[in-house]
Amino acid sequence: MAIHNNLLALGVLAFIGLNYLILKIYRHRSHVNRLRKQGVCITPGWSWVTGHLLVFARYARKFPRDITMAIVMNEMCLEFPKTETFIVDLWPFMNVAIMTYNAEAGLLVTSKYNLPKSPTTLDTVKAIAGGPNILTMNGSDWKYWRSLLNPGFSAASLVDHTSFIVDSVNVFCRALEEKAEKGIILLDDYAVKLTFDVIMKVVMDADINYQTSDHPFALALANTEAAPSVFEARKFNPLRPIREWYNGYKMQNFVTKSVKKRFEEMKLERLVSSNKKRTSQAKSVVGMTLDSYFNEMSSKQSLEGVELAPGFLNVVAYQTRMFLLAGNDTTSSTIVFIYNTIARNPEVAAQLRQEHETVFGPDVSTIGAQLKAKPALLNDCRYTLAVIKETLRLYPPVAINMRAGLPNVSIPTLDGDKVPTEGCSVMVQPYAMQINPRIWVRPKEFLPERWLVSSDHELYPPPNAYRPFDIGPRACIGQQLTLNEMRIVVIMTMRRFDIKPAYDEFDELARKNLGLLGKLKRGIVGEGIKTFDGDRAYQTVKTGTHPSDSYPCRIELLKG
Numbered sequence: 098m099a100i101h102n103n104l105l106a107l108g109v110l111a112f113i114g115l116n117y118l119i120l121k122i123y124r125h126r127s128h129v130n131r132l133r134k135q136g137v138c139i140t141p142g143w144s145w146v147t148g149h150l151l152v153f154a155r156y157a158r159k160f161p162r163d164i165t166m167a168i169v170m171n172e173m174c175l176e177f178p179k180t181e182t183f184i185v186d187l188w189p190f191m192n193v194a195i196m197t198y199n200a201e202a203g204l205l206v207t208s209k210y211n212l213p214k215s216p217t218t219l220d221t222v223k224a225i226a227g228g229p230n231i232l233t234m235n236g237s238d239w240k241y242w243r244s245l246l247n248p249g250f251s252a253a254s255l256v257d258h259t260s261f262i263v264d265s266v267n268v269f270c271r272a273l274e275e276k277a278e279k280g281i282i283l284l285d286d287y288a289v290k291l292t293f294d295v296i297m298k299v300v301m302d303a304d305i306n307y308q309t310s311d312h313p314f315a316l317a318l319a320n321t322e323a324a325p326s327v328f329e330a331r332k333f334n335p336l337r338p339i340r341e342w343y344n345g346y347k348m349q350n351f352v353t354k355s356v357k358k359r360f361e362e363m364k365l366e367r368l369v370s371s372n373k374k375r376t377s378q379a380k381s382v383v384g385m386t387l388d389s390y391f392n393e394m395s396s397k398q399s400l401e402g403v404e405l406a407p408g409f410l411n412v413v414a415y416q417t418r419m420f421l422l423a424g425n426d427t428t429s430s431t432i433v434f435i436y437n438t439i440a441r442n443p444e445v446a447a448q449l450r451q452e453h454e455t456v457f458g459p460d461v462s463t464i465g466a467q468l469k470a471k472p473a474l475l476n477d478c479r480y481t482l483a484v485i486k487e488t489l490r491l492y493p494p495v496a497i498n499m500r501a502g503l504p505n506v507s508i509p510t511l512d513g514d515k516v517p518t519e520g521c522s523v524m525v526q527p528y529a530m531q532i533n534p535r536i537w538v539r540p541k542e543f544l545p546e547r548w549l550v551s552s553d554h555e556l557y558p559p560p561n562a563y564r565p566f567d568i569g570p571r572a573c574i575g576q577q578l579t580l581n582e583m584r585i586v587v588i589m590t591m592r593r594f595d596i597k598p599a600y601d602e603f604d605e606l607a608r609k610n611l612g613l614l615g616k617l618k619r620g621i622v623g624e625g626i627k628t629f630d631g632d633r634a635y636q637t638v639k640t641g642t643h644p645s646d647s648y649p650c651r652i653e654l655l656k657g
């Protein structure tokens with residue numbers, strides 16, 4: 098009898114669940130259908146049951162399995178040259194999405210209307226950041242944090258960072274030197290460690306030396322997947338939430354401990370100096386945050402027994418974790434793609450070396466000291482900056498800017514229609530926009546000179562169509578820092594090393610080392626597609642953006 102009752106209860110629950118699901122699907126698809134009937138431009142092949150999921154899967158089959166979603170989206174974009182804005186329905190993976198790669202529409206979304214960040218943004222980064230943070234917040238919360246942290250990224254503060262960036266790049270160079278002429282290395286691993294050392298210093302004022310020894314936070318971060326590609330099975334791994342919880346716990350633990358320690362140090366400094374305005378440690382993200390915490394306390398309040406409020410400590414930890422994510426893989430993957438584009442364009446390498454010799458002279462060993470003494474020398478390397486900008490045009494590491502639609506806000510299409518945004522996610526596609534053949538001349542070619550020509554030249558970049566850092570009030574706070582860091586890396590390595598991709602050798606080795614199961618699988622499904630646009634190095638996602646297979650390469654030492 099008891100079993101019978103339990104089965105009945107289960108049956109009723111399943112029935113309610115199924116009806117709820119059907120109702121949800123119906124509501125969602127009706128929204129798309131309404132837009133369709135209004136004549137809004139929509140990707141062909143939509144169905145009431147699967148939306149565009151099967152269409153998307155068909156597009157995805159043309160690419161390597163691990164490629165970023167943005168490249169697949171770009172392929173969809175190519176179908177809409179007349180509107181440059183269209184609807185895609187990938188529910189339940191995402192809300193009804195308005196995709197746009199139109200420069201003017203993108204500007205409206207992120208500047209004029211400055212649409213709010215979509216709740217999906219927090220879902221995507223929650224495993225890493227732990228909770229709401231500057232990237233995901235809206236309204237007054239966001240304003241508070243942005244104005245608090247902006248000064249730490251001002252030109253004057255960035256000059257202060259030059260010295261430790263140079264030191265970190267020196268460690269990077271020593272690591273490459275050790276591996277030079279010795280076999281294949283995975284360059285991405287080295288670049289990630291370098292950028293992690295730098296971002297830890299900027300955010301927490303911590304010298305963690307991840308380039309020379311392991312670090313628990315970095316390992317936990319690397320093991321957490323922010324947003325695996327939509328079509329990857331690992332997204333559905335039932336163990337994933339447990340692993341994410343464990344890594345999140347380790348990250349939160351490390352950050353809160355460090356913040357508490359810093360809080361006590363700053364408190365002591367204020368007590369000793371009785372200067373309640375600013376302490377010497379207020380330059381890092383954590384330092385600035387704690388400084389404002391002290392400053393907001395009533396001046397009469399004694400510092401002696403003051404503790405950090407647990408709620409505030411948590412928010413600081415979320416912000417810190419977000420910064421460590423935002424500043425790491427974005428920069429490291431761009432560094433690797435810079436080397437890749439240089440390897441594919443030898444004339445670019447020659448021009449870079451020529452520029453560095455002109456600015457810093459023939460003795461490569463003095464570059465670090467020169468940069469420390471005069472950080473403004475970076476500005477004399479205009480071609481270097483052009484190479485970095487052009488790499489970011491073709492390989493933008495943040496491949497989608499997602500916002501939430503609002504009532505009464507519509508996005509114009511190129512042919513003059515309007516797409517109502519209410520209830521939709523609005524997704525600006527920087528990659529598709531940055532290679533849009535309607536507005537860019539020779540869009541797929543790597544041409545650093547675009548960034549050096551005058552405005553009447555045909556190669557001159559079209560307005561508002563270059564947005565690797567986003568455009569508008571929510572644009573990347575770290576963009577000048579990362580451009581400085583990347584310039585220092587290129588300047589300090591170009592005349593010491595020649596870096597060549599070694600995918601052929603790597604793939605051959607992988608084929609030889611295949612186990613029985615691997616061979617069987619290859620026999621059945623084949624090797625799969627391994628290149629994009631003829632290049633074996635393409636963008637994949639793991640935590641953030643990374644080059645495929647971590648970029649196997651060989652390092653050659655240059656005499657000089």
Ligand code: HEM
Pocket residue numbers: 218231232233243299419420423424425427428431493494495497498499564565566567570571572573574575576578579
């Ligand atoms: C090549 C390197 C980088 C690229 C391409 C990049 C790109 C971007 C983009 C596109 C956004 C807007 C994201 C969105 O709308 O969802 C953004 C925001 C942000 N970035 Fe970066 N970023 C880079 C490096 C950095 C670094 C080094 C830091 C840290 C110092 C950083 C910190 C942030 C933060 C905190 C935000 C949120 C800003 C806000 O909403 O107010 N980024 N970045």
